[in-house]
Amino acid sequence: MEQRALITVVGIDRIGIIAAVTTALADNRVNIVDIRQTIVGEFFTMIMVVDLQQAVRSLQELQSCLDEVGLRLGVKITVQSEELFRSMHRI
Amino acid sequence: MSYTESEVLETIRMVETEHLDIRTVTLGVHLDDCRADTLSATKTRVRDKLLRHASRLVPVVHGIEREIGIPIVNKRIAVTPIAHALPGFDKDGYVEIAVELDEVAEELGIDFLGGYSALVHKGMTPSAQALIDSLPDALSQTNRVCASVAVASTKAGINMDAVYRMGCTIKHVAERTADRSGIGAAKLVVFCNPVDDNPFMAGAFHGFGEPDAVINVGVSGPGVVLSALERLEKRADFGMIAETIKRTAFKITRVGELVGRKTAAALGVPFGIVDLSLAPTNAMGDSVAQILEAMGLERCGAHGTTAALALLNDAVKKGGAMATSYPGGLSGAFIPVSEDNGMIAAVEAGALSLAKLEAMTCVCSVGLDMIAVPGETTAETLAGLIADEMAIGMMNKKTTAVRVIPVPGAVAGQMAEFGGLLGRAPVMEINRFSSAEFARRGGRIPAPIQSLMN
Numbered sequence: 001m002e003q004r005a006l007i008t009v010v011g012i013d014r015i016g017i018i019a020a021v022t023t024a025l026a027d028n029r030v031n032i033v034d035i036r037q038t039i040v041g042e043f044f045t046m047i048m049v050v051d052l053q054q055a056v057r058s059l060q061e062l063q064s065c066l067d068e069v070g071l072r073l074g075v076k077i078t079v080q081s082e083e084l085f086r087s088m089h090r091i
Numbered sequence: 092m093s094y095t096e097s098e099v100l101e102t103i104r105m106v107e108t109e110h111l112d113i114r115t116v117t118l119g120v121h122l123d124d125c126r127a128d129t130l131s132a133t134k135t136r137v138r139d140k141l142l143r144h145a146s147r148l149v150p151v152v153h154g155i156e157r158e159i160g161i162p163i164v165n166k167r168i169a170v171t172p173i174a175h176a177l178p179g180f181d182k183d184g185y186v187e188i189a190v191e192l193d194e195v196a197e198e199l200g201i202d203f204l205g206g207y208s209a210l211v212h213k214g215m216t217p218s219a220q221a222l223i224d225s226l227p228d229a230l231s232q233t234n235r236v237c238a239s240v241a242v243a244s245t246k247a248g249i250n251m252d253a254v255y256r257m258g259c260t261i262k263h264v265a266e267r268t269a270d271r272s273g274i275g276a277a278k279l280v281v282f283c284n285p286v287d288d289n290p291f292m293a294g295a296f297h298g299f300g301e302p303d304a305v306i307n308v309g310v311s312g313p314g315v316v317l318s319a320l321e322r323l324e325k326r327a328d329f330g331m332i333a334e335t336i337k338r339t340a341f342k343i344t345r346v347g348e349l350v351g352r353k354t355a356a357a358l359g360v361p362f363g364i365v366d367l368s369l370a371p372t373n374a375m376g377d378s379v380a381q382i383l384e385a386m387g388l389e390r391c392g393a394h395g396t397t398a399a400l401a402l403l404n405d406a407v408k409k410g411g412a413m414a415t416s417y418p419g420g421l422s423g424a425f426i427p428v429s430e431d432n433g434m435i436a437a438v439e440a441g442a443l444s445l446a447k448l449e450a451m452t453c454v455c456s457v458g459l460d461m462i463a464v465p466g467e468t469t470a471e472t473l474a475g476l477i478a479d480e481m482a483i484g485m486m487n488k489k490t491t492a493v494r495v496i497p498v499p500g501a502v503a504g505q506m507a508e509f510g511g512l513l514g515r516a517p518v519m520e521i522n523r524f525s526s527a528e529f530a531r532r533g534g535r536i537p538a539p540i541q542s543l544m545n
Contacts, residue, residue, distance in 0.1 A: 006094065008103055036096060047099050060157040078103060080160035087349040088342050089098045 003052040004033065004082040005059055007066070011075025013044040021046070021077065024069050028062055029054045044075065049082070106161055110314035110377040111343065113350050114370050115165040115202075116152050117290035119297035119305045119363065120144050122206075123176040130184050133177055134191045141168065141195045144304045144360070149200040151357045158353075161346060168196065169295035169307075170206035174222035182225045189229035189236050196235040203278075205295035207238040212283075213247040213535070223253075226260050230275040231267035237293035243283035243481035245488045248538040254481065255530045257281045258474030262497060265466070269499035272507040276496040277429075277461060281477050283484030283491045288364045289420040294457075294492055305363040306355040307420065310347035311370040314377040315339055316403075320385040332386060333406040340367060340410030348415045366420025367411035368456055369403070371431035373514045379403075379424050380433025380443075391433055392443030400424060401454035421490060423456025429509060429516035430461055438517045445519050453483055458491035463507040463516035466499040473497065475526030478536075486539055 009021055018037070025032060034049040052059060063079045070077035105111040125136035149166050156163045170176070173188060180188070189207055196204040207229060209219035226238055240257055243249040261281075265273030280294040287298020290307040297305075319339045323331060347365040355362035371379045380391035383399040404423040412418050426448065428434045437443035445462065452458045458480050464473075477493045484491030496516070498507040503520040 006099060008099060010103070034093070038096070045096075045100070047094075047096060049093065060154065063157055063160075076107075078160055080102075081158045083349060083353075084159040084161065084346065085094050085098065085102060087345045088102060089094060 003059070005050050005052060006080050006082055006085055007048040007050055008078045009044070009046040009070070009075050011044055011073065013039055013042055014073065017044060017073055017075060018046065020069050020073055021066070024065060025050065028065065029056050030062065105312075105315050109312075109318045110372065110374050111312050111346070112162040112164050113308060113347060114311040115167050115290050115292075115309040116148070116163055116350065116354055117167040117169050117295055117307045117309065118145050118148050118358070118360070119169045119288070119301055119307060121176070121297060121301065121303050122170045122173070126177050126179075130180060130187060134188060137177070137188070137191060138195050141199070145199050145201065147358060151354060155350060155353050155357070159349065161350070163350065165202045166200065167290070167292060167295065168201050168204045169290070169297045170204065171297045171299065172206060172208035172210055174209035174216070174219040178216070178218040180218065180221060182221045182228075185222045185225040186228045186232065189225070189233050193233035193236050201235065203235050203237050203292040205237040205239065205292050206297055207236050208240060208296045210241040211253045212241050212244045212250055214250065215253060223256060223260060226279060227263040227267045227275070230264050230278050237278045237295070239280040239282055239285065239294045239296060241282040241285045242477070243485050245284055245485050246538055246542045249283070249478060249481045249485060249536040251478065251536055252533045254477050255470070255474045255533065257477060258470040258472075258530060261473055261495065262470045265497045266499055272501070272509055273466070273496045273498045274509050274513065277494065277509060277513050279494065281481075281493045283481040284489060285492075286420055286490055288366075290366050291368060291370065291421065293494065301363070302361050304360040306351055306358065306360055307363040307366065308347045308351035308354070309366045309368060309370065309420065310343050311368065311372075312339070312343040313369045313371045313379050313382060314374070315343060316369060317376055317378065317382050317385055320382060329402060333402055336403060336406035337410035340407045341414040343367065344411040344414035344418070362417070364417045364419025365411070365415045367407060367418060367422045368420065369407060369424040371425065371427065373430060373432055375432070378431045378433035379426055380431050380437055384433065390440055390442035391437040392447050396447065397450050397454060400426070400451050404454055404456060421456045425457055425460060426451055426455045427461035428519070429463065429514040435515070435517055438519060445521060449479060449483070452480060452491055453487060456490070458484070459493045459495060461494055461496070461513065461516060463496045463498050463501070463518045464521045465503055465518055466497050466501050468497045468521055469527070471525065471527040471530040472521060474530035476521070478530070482536070486541065488541060
């Protein structure tokens with residue numbers, strides 16, 4: 001069954017944010033389908049669409065794992081089921 | 092990417108800075124198959140049925156909350172009106188049932204349980220009378236049980252005997268919880284035209300035409316609407332304002348529908364309705380009063396406030412109705428005083444009076460909600476206040492309610508503190524002329540001509 005989620009990373013820019021986040025995802029066998037990243041002022045913003053089909057953890061466990069990564073990097077990482085965006089922004 | 096950056100960031104912003112939340116997921120449960128020969132057997136059946144249906148409610152909702160990343164604040168249960176679902180007990184029997192319901196709610200981690208109720212809009216059964224008599228004991232001995240009494244409807248008129256009785260009951264309930272600013276009265280609502288699928292407390296109950304169990308969702312989002320209006324340019328006209336509110340309400344409602352359907356599927360019960368009500372909280376910016384002020388009023392309560400509220404209420408309904416096939420409950424804007432920082436500030440500034448609030452209830456979704464009045468307010472004056480509000484609902488074919496707290500020992504201008512979700516409320520001035528003879532007259536105010544719709 002296809003289960004996709006959106007991951008957003010927001011915070012002050014620094015070296016290694018992308019590396020840390022993508023490593024954590026690879027470790028959990030989460031496939032990145034799409035990725036977009038911008039820096040506005042000094043704010044780092046990254047939005048990823050990921051596929052959880054082969055993931056070794058549930059979405060909730062993945063959120064906990066990424067919470068730790070975010071804490072270490074000083075950024076806020078949010079994992080949300082794609083269903084939310086589909087129901088909110090697509091008729 | 093299948094979603095634009097602005098769409099994704101809009102969602103994040105709504106949650107992180109604009110207080111978008113799902114205010115409540117309410118499981119409605121029928122209890123009318125729980126009446127047994129004895130009180131203790133009845134209590135056991137009630138407990139068993141609630142545990143059977145609701146034991147997974149809290150963990151399931153927690154899971155969905157993490158999955159979609161939107162806070163789901165309250166988990167609640169609504170049951171069929173106790174006086175009618177479990178008839179034939181005396182006052183003490185009903186108090187015991189209230190205590191049992193309270194214990195079950197606590198065991199399940201439920202915030203509030205509604206439906207300790209009676210419908211007496213046309214007349215009173217002995218059971219309804221006993222339940223109403225039990226309210227001071229029941230509400231002072233429990234923490235999570237909420238009660239409501241319907242005393243009027245468009246079809247039946249206003250039961251003025253019941254109105255006076257509720258005036259007296261509210262006084263007793265407040266006095267029995269005097270050590271906590273009369274908080275018991277905050278868990279008691281008097282209704283005209285109550286709805287069967289309202290997920291919000293204290294007025295939620297599970298109506299008789301409902302399925303055995305059902306999930307209803309109450310969505311909130313005053314902060315999101317306020318931010319959307321603040322982003323509009325100053326010269327935007329009312330058409331633009333209505334359009335902006337509609338679009339915002341649409342998105343908020345879609346989130347509610349998603350949560351409702353996911354919860355219902357996980358629990359194996361039908362999905363009922365989404366109640367899109369702008370229910371304010373004491374969080375900064377999560378205020379209905381501030382939305383009205385964003386339309387150009389110096390303070391909520393200034394002339395123009397009723398018109399602004401009418402626009403808001405209607406636009407919320409229009410946007411919400413497009414977003415879900417099953418809008419329901421009370422959908423609209425709530426105007427509680429104690430839970431809305433803007434309302435509190437408006438009362439303190441002298442901009443908002445009880446009379447203006449009453450006028451606003453003609454176009455809001457519920458009525459006089461969470462209003463503190465002086466402790467010395469008489470039962471007859473409360474009855475007069477209730478009768479006025481019931482008349483507004485009856486004549487306009489809408490739901491109206493009164494949740495008023497005569498704060499023991501407090502005078503107008505003081506602040507009553509309730510703590511937690513119920514917040515704090517400035518004690519408002521109430522008309523000092525007597526309604527005593529009116530309130531004691533009794534009988535039933537006939538239903539209006541609007542009731543003859545067939």
